[in-house]
Amino acid sequence: MSNNNKEIKLVRTACPAHCGIDCCGILAHVKDGKIIKLEPAEFPFEKDKRICLRGLSTLDITYHPNRIKYPMKRIGKRGEGKFERISWDEAFSLIAENFKEIAKKYGWKSIGWVLGGPGAGTTKFGAYLRLASLTQSTRVSAWGYGDAGLPCGSRVIFGSHLPYIYLFGKFWQRKWPDLLVVWGTNPGESAPLQSMRKILDSKEEGTRVVVIDPRFTVTASKADRYLPVRSGTDSALALGLMHIIFQNDLHDKEFLREHTNGSYLVRLDNGKFLRGEDIGERKAKAYIIWNEKSAQAKKVRRSNKDAALTGTYTIEGIKCKPAFQLLKEEAENYPPEKTSKITGISEELIRELANKIAIEESVIFLTYMGFTRTYHGDISLRGLATVASVTGNVSTSFSSGYLPAVLNWDPFLNTDPETPSFHRLGILNLYNAVIKGNPYKIKSVFFAFINFLNQCVDSGKIIREFFPKLDFIVQTELFMTPTAKYADLILPVCSFLEFSDFLPHPYPYVQLQQKVIDPLYESKSDVDIATGIAQKLGYGDYFEGGEEG
Ligand code: SF4
DSSP, rough: OOOOOEEEEEEEEEEOOOSSSOOEEEEEETTTEEEEEEOOOSSSSSEEEOHHHHHHHHHHHHHHTSSSOEEEESSTTTTTEEEEEEEEEHHHHHHHHHHHHHHHHHGGGGGEEEEESSSOOOOHHHHHHHHHHHHHEEEOOTTSSSSSSHHHHHHHHSSSSOOOOHHHHHHHOOOSSSSEEEEEEOOOSSOOHHHHHOOOOOOOTTTTTEEEEEOOOOOTTTTTTTEOTTTOOOHHHHHHHHHHHHHTOOOOOHHHHHHHTSSSSEEETOOOOOOOGGGGGSSTTTEEEEEEETTTEEOOOOOTBBOSSSSSEEEEEEEEEHHHHHHHHHTTOOHHHHHHHOOOOOOOHHHHHHHHHHHSEEEEEEEOHHHHTTTTTHHHHHHHHHHHHHOOOOOOOGGSSSSOOOOOOOOHHOOOOOOOOOOEEEHHHHHHHTTTOOOOOEEEEESSSOOOHHHHSSSIIIIIIIIIGOOOEEEESSSHHHHHOOOOOEEEEEGGGGGOOOOOOSSTEEEEEESSSSSOOOBOOOHHHHHHHHHTTTTGGGGTGGGGO
8 A cells, every 4th residue: 555655655554462352453654665653554443443552662673773683592501691693594403403302302292382472363373383283292372371360260150261252242242231340451551452442432322331440540430430349359249249139139040040050959068060970860970950840850951941049959868059059158158248348349339239230131241351360360250250140141152242253273283184283281281391291291392472481470480490401492582581591592583564464353353464564684474484494394395485375
């Protein structure tokens, strides 16, 4: 694209940076081959036009004089920061030689690809995963390196590590609720920025907005009600809200029976769900409910409309209660006075919110990274999700909520469907794999899009116990980060203005992150880095064309 001023070329690209899901469109102004300005780009829907300081600062990052400019091999001790310049060919050979050597001793799965995030992008992740798949080495998932609370809590409640579809998918589709409870997120100042635009739009259309946050944030300043919760007491607040909802008999019984495990019987002797095998049912693993109509224990069916939600039942000598009964008893311990003392929120505000959540026809709970980056944040997320569930404010089908545009990666990653793909390891298991060889040995790591030492737990342990156990460490980076200092090999990687990719965000778009300028210095895109390694390992045919291919 170019405008009337022939000297300035305009290139529409998009930001895949940290927040991952916003992917703001960016219009780059290029003069004499140099980017001179970035600004928000147009979207078909004008309210999706936005940008943040981080996205804008990519201009400074790209042209920063301290960028790593060429591949470097360590010549001092690890962490000392002494490196010497080498060529890309030498760098790729070094990786291939080390990987082959390590694989010979410990097997290919001892090589871990530690790919960070969040951050969108398909080919940059895909290229390394394809290589991991071809070599049957290990993909180390970044979920949990700073984001454990949200996925862990969500998995317990929804069976999926992403709660978004269930909690606020409709909101992202611009379907405004009567009441919006913003809890554990501050989109006015932090990702996802797109939520703030939607909060303001929904407010204009009559949505009542409540913000629960320890700090009076920018988001809170736009709310109809602000509840200043004391840090770390969110789950007490959730139980306090449920106390009032249950006491006033305002919970959604039909939803609880049909869409939750509230009616499943729990054994009082061991706290586990009662299963078919416990009472001589043919279906050994079936969950059991108490059918109020027939006054009998029955296995769970697709519809459980007559299931008891409360009471105590003895079946084959085993005393049981429905899960909802146990939740109710727990919530009884959190009357408004006590909840107020714990959370610092007035009784009046707690009562008002509980009643509104229960009475309003449509309520949406908006959350994001606030819980995930706090100690025991999984419990807070579970509290929020349980309040949403007992009041029937959860989407029960994928089609009713936000679905990210998903590109089918399978043919890309699984080059040969007949052979197995890469091994998988969670990042928190990586520590044991490296330090203790459990569940298996990891002897080399390839870090991309992650500053592991800064972002992962226990940096002392990483320096003292983790790095020394690794035979070979590679880091792709733009700058000399603390982790890069411990690498044996540093590879200069492009900023997002220097390569192209597909970004499956924001909903409902797929955007082209278009290369604006050629890579500066000797930096390469991740696809070209993966291609160079693949060629040395004998898999070049699978990466034909590299970045341009
Ligand atoms: S909000 Fe996210 S996608 Fe948008 S410019 Fe900032 S970092 Fe980039």
